Amino acid sequence: MAKERSLSPEARSILSARLSRRSVLAGAGGLGAVGLLSACGGGGDSGSSDNSVRWGNWPLYLDFDEESKTYPTLVKFADQTGIDAQYFEDYNDNDEFFGKVQAQLKLGEDIGYDVVTPTDWMAARWMRLGYTQKFDLANIPNHGNILDSLKSPSYDPNRESSLTWQGIMAGFGWNTEKNPKGIRTLDDLFAPQNKGKIVVLTEMRDTIGVILLAQGVDITKVTEDQFMNAVDFMAQKISDGWIRGVKGNEYAEDLTSGDATAVIGWSGDMFILASENEGKFDFAIPESGGTISGDNLMIPSTASAAGKANGEKMINYYYDPVVAAEVAAYVNYVCPVKGAQAEMEKIAPELATSEYIFPTEKTSSRLNVFRSLTPDEETTWAEAFQKAQGN
Amino acid sequence: MRTALPKVRVPYLLLFPGFAFLFTFFILPIVNLAQTSTQTPISGGDTGQYEQTFAFGNYIDAFLENREQFARSFVYATLATIFALAIAYPLAYAIAFKSGKFKNILLVLVVAPFFTSFLLRTIAWKQILGEEGFLVPTLRNLHLLGPQTTITSTSVAVVAGMTYNFLPFMTLPLYASLERIDPRTIEASGDLYANGITTFRRVTVPLSMPGVVAGTLLTFIPAAGDYVNAAILGSPNTKMIGNVIESRYFKIVDYPTAAALSFTLMAAILILVTLYIRKAGTEELV
Numbered sequence: 321m322a323k324e325r326s327l328s329p330e331a332r333s334i335l336s337a338r339l340s341r342r343s344v345l346a347g348a349g350g351l352g353a354v355g356l357l358s359a360c361g362g363g364g365d366s367g368s369s370d371n372s373v374r375w376g377n378w379p380l381y382l383d384f385d386e387e388s389k390t391y392p393t394l395v396k397f398a399d400q401t402g403i404d405a406q407y408f409e410d411y412n413d414n415d416e417f418f419g420k421v422q423a424q425l426k427l428g429e430d431i432g433y434d435v436v437t438p439t440d441w442m443a444a445r446w447m448r449l450g451y452t453q454k455f456d457l458a459n460i461p462n463h464g465n466i467l468d469s470l471k472s473p474s475y476d477p478n479r480e481s482s483l484t485w486q487g488i489m490a491g492f493g494w495n496t497e498k499n500p501k502g503i504r505t506l507d508d509l510f511a512p513q514n515k516g517k518i519v520v521l522t523e524m525r526d527t528i529g530v531i532l533l534a535q536g537v538d539i540t541k542v543t544e545d546q547f548m549n550a551v552d553f554m555a556q557k558i559s560d561g562w563i564r565g566v567k568g569n570e571y572a573e574d575l576t577s578g579d580a581t582a583v584i585g586w587s588g589d590m591f592i593l594a595s596e597n598e599g600k601f602d603f604a605i606p607e608s609g610g611t612i613s614g615d616n617l618m619i620p621s622t623a624s625a626a627g628k629a630n631g632e633k634m635i636n637y638y639y640d641p642v643v644a645a646e647v648a649a650y651v652n653y654v655c656p657v658k659g660a661q662a663e664m665e666k667i668a669p670e671l672a673t674s675e676y677i678f679p680t681e682k683t684s685s686r687l688n689v690f691r692s693l694t695p696d697e698e699t700t701w702a703e704a705f706q707k708a709q710g711n
Numbered sequence: 712m713r714t715a716l717p718k719v720r721v722p723y724l725l726l727f728p729g730f731a732f733l734f735t736f737f738i739l740p741i742v743n744l745a746q747t748s749t750q751t752p753i754s755g756g757d758t759g760q761y762e763q764t765f766a767f768g769n770y771i772d773a774f775l776e777n778r779e780q781f782a783r784s785f786v787y788a789t790l791a792t793i794f795a796l797a798i799a800y801p802l803a804y805a806i807a808f809k810s811g812k813f814k815n816i817l818l819v820l821v822v823a824p825f826f827t828s829f830l831l832r833t834i835a836w837k838q839i840l841g842e843e844g845f846l847v848p849t850l851r852n853l854h855l856l857g858p859q860t861t862i863t864s865t866s867v868a869v870v871a872g873m874t875y876n877f878l879p880f881m882t883l884p885l886y887a888s889l890e891r892i893d894p895r896t897i898e899a900s901g902d903l904y905a906n907g908i909t910t911f912r913r914v915t916v917p918l919s920m921p922g923v924v925a926g927t928l929l930t931f932i933p934a935a936g937d938y939v940n941a942a943i944l945g946s947p948n949t950k951m952i953g954n955v956i957e958s959r960y961f962k963i964v965d966y967p968t969a970a971a972l973s974f975t976l977m978a979a980i981l982i983l984v985t986l987y988i989r990k991a992g993t994e995e996l997v
Binding site: 559 | 752756757758759780837838841842843844859861863864943946947948949950954955957958959961962963964965
């Protein structure tokens, strides 16, 4: 992330052949697009029992051992506690997952999960609708290990019913051959060499967030006029042929295929690209600031008392710095647990200094959280953002 | 009379499974969709909460706001159908008449793409048409393509993807009707001093019309509603109505507009197909 510094520490960690999310992703081209048609994914349908916990999470978001086909940290948790931890990688999309379980949540019927992992804004919606349960903090002594910057989001100021699973930074990613000086501002992004080869994220809060910050707007207080103004800016850049696409994780393929030379992208993906093609890609938080969001561990209102208690024990386990470091070494997103950096020193020292996983104070101070929206805003703003991209 | 009654019942009994299936998986969803399409948001409700107010204006709003994507869907689908026909007709003709012992192998090759997922095949096209594929650098070397021009994220890529993806649907019905042509009719045409072109125009084409009609319908209908090709190979300027419906449903959580658009699309396809069959189908076939 630092200026003109090649990412050799990460590259070295690849050479050490520790399997991680990046190698899995490399073999699974078009992962994002697969989500398009996977709306009917199964899983999470097994019954609950007093001695089990069922966790629905995003794909490739937990350390996985290719040889034994198991999740090492989860196996350890099961061994330590005797709780049967069932893991389902079927949280592919916030809206899609919500659509799938909404009716059951409304009726108070078991949705098949005791722990779910929605992104901030979706977590806020679950809470507004009363679809979550408050934690029993006695079961989560590690609760206080959450990073200060993530401690009090507007939707859950005291973190009473949610804890961050991983943090996601959005900023600029670029091809270093085409952008030898790097990209720090919107002007750098919309430089002539990138015309028609810019891709921005489908996640409204990240793309428009980065644009708003560049326009000097505080995204923790953004108004509708300011938002629409930024959407118009994006629409103009699309119709003028600067932006070629608005995409999810697939922008990573566009960068590798050369179809895109600069993006507004996510830290975790850019980490993978930078590690695999040493020196060819880089990522930075814009000078004017980037966005940070999180996926949150929460307990649905439909979980049984036993399922809830087991879920809390599991959440507590993952907030142990030792375990958090093991997960972060695989997942490469921002680790939300205090003390994990010190633990990372022990297992993968080259990753302990990675700004992708442990942003420094200086970087963190430039990260902003998009304010939560009212239901009305959620609809009108999403509509404007979708229209700007031709939908 | 006593023996006649059960006979009357038998056809109904045989029809029952089909009707039950259609009722559950076609009629019920359609009714549900129709109900959703005239709903409006509950005031003060949360995202995705709607109530029935019989707001038929939804249809007008939905159509007027998305005229462009509707038009684009039908233009792309028409182009893909024409290209698919242009490619599939000679292909099916060759397989039916000229392939000899290779007939079965060629047929398997036509069907083979179905063995992989639709999605993966489309993603493969992204690589083929991409900057580091074979095609783009070659065209650049031949100066047929400017250094800044790309093929992916254009309407060319979307129509190409659709043509490719629906090609087997065009080829198989064409093959089936060409293969059924009695070779003696072609011989007879020659005996009556028709040359090759005249024979093709006056005998082969008319006899293959059922295949042409079936193939064009099987291509055009799914192509008009397709959103995968536009999503993967296109750009914001090539969005089709399927993309709008997807975004309305999943991203904006605006179920009524998504439902109204779906109905409008169904109606538009139905009208176009009816006109087409009236014109091409019955006159030529009967």
